[in-house]
Amino acid sequence: MKYQIIPVTPFQQNCSVIWCKDTLQAAIVDPGGDIDRITTEVEKLGLTLVKILLTHGHIDHVGGAQALAEQQNIPIVGPHIDDSFWLENLPGQSKNFGFPEVGAFTPNQYLNDGDTVELGNQKLQVVHCPGHTPGHVVFYSASSKTAWVGDVLFRSSIGRTDFPQSNHQDLINSITKKLWPLGNETQFIPGHGPMSTFSEERQHNPFVADQLLG
Template sequence: MRARTVKVTPLRQNCTVLESPETGRAIVVDPGGDVQELLQILDGMTVDAILLTHGHFDHVGGADALRSGLMRRQHAPLSMIGPDRRDEFLLKSVAVQAQAFGLFDLQDACPDRYVEDGETLDFSGVRFEVAHCPGHTPGHVVYVCREDKLAIVGDTLFRGVVGRTDFPYGDHESLIAGIKRTLLSLPDDFVVLPGHGLPTTIGEERQNNPFLN
């Protein structure tokens, strides 16, 4: 799969589009907003699923609208999957979260189903491993594609830092433990696609991230 990052919402959240050039099929991860731009980028592709890493508005606020737009275009159902059920309270408060930042066009997200730690998802021959990695939010998950040496990690791990845990439901110790369990167990050459900022690698973070040493 070929990964493309599209920055959405004023928070410049990284929406990830994973496309197979051979088949024209795609998966979208964390469509936080700017749905019309995403629909233009996805024109000509068949989207198999929308995956969500966690329930913050900048990651999921455009998910329902994107699903509806793609279903009209593709004339077929489209699944929205994830995160872990423990983020349901956040998914149901997206509009309220967004309004606090002056954004009034984002919607609550209603996934077709939640995911669980250790399960696998298969789309067009591409397999994603799901790992629960709480701390930033209670139900945060990461998606790992071993075939492409790729980890899509939402707001858990960034280049040189880790995700915020200063929310009422945040837990720094759980976040660090989850990163070490789910991500630092991967080989050094895996590419990490975070929810904000630039990509990194597992090896780079294992060596140089001060929060993990």
């Protein structure tokens, strides 16, 4: 699986173009906004967009999804249905976070833990990781040992749990019981900030390092 990160929105959210190098079929992970920038990059890379993948329902991750889906005539896939209330409240999120108004929408497909998303000859494993939001999912490529983790985990930090239906212990469990088993060598692209590896975070992350959690 190949990828390119495109920071979008005033929150500098890490939107990713991901694609199968054999078929050049591509997906956009978390198009929070700036869809003209996203589509320009897709055209430069010579890719064919076939779907949009959402990790969770916060506006900086989904704000451009509906407009991009309509423009490209492609489906929106994810997150887990437990984040439907966030998608239904997108107009409210727009006001609360100072984003251009975005209407509520329903994805073409909600995802469950253990589902597989196909992209050309590549497959992504879906891992349900509640905590930051109840319906947060992570996309994992075994072939490239890469995970798109949204706002579950960051380099030297973890996701916030002060939102409605967030849960700190659920987040810790998601990281240690769902992500770590994917392998220390796994590199991850967080929703914001630089990439890291699970090994690095298990050693040095001040919230979930192994020595802190026993």
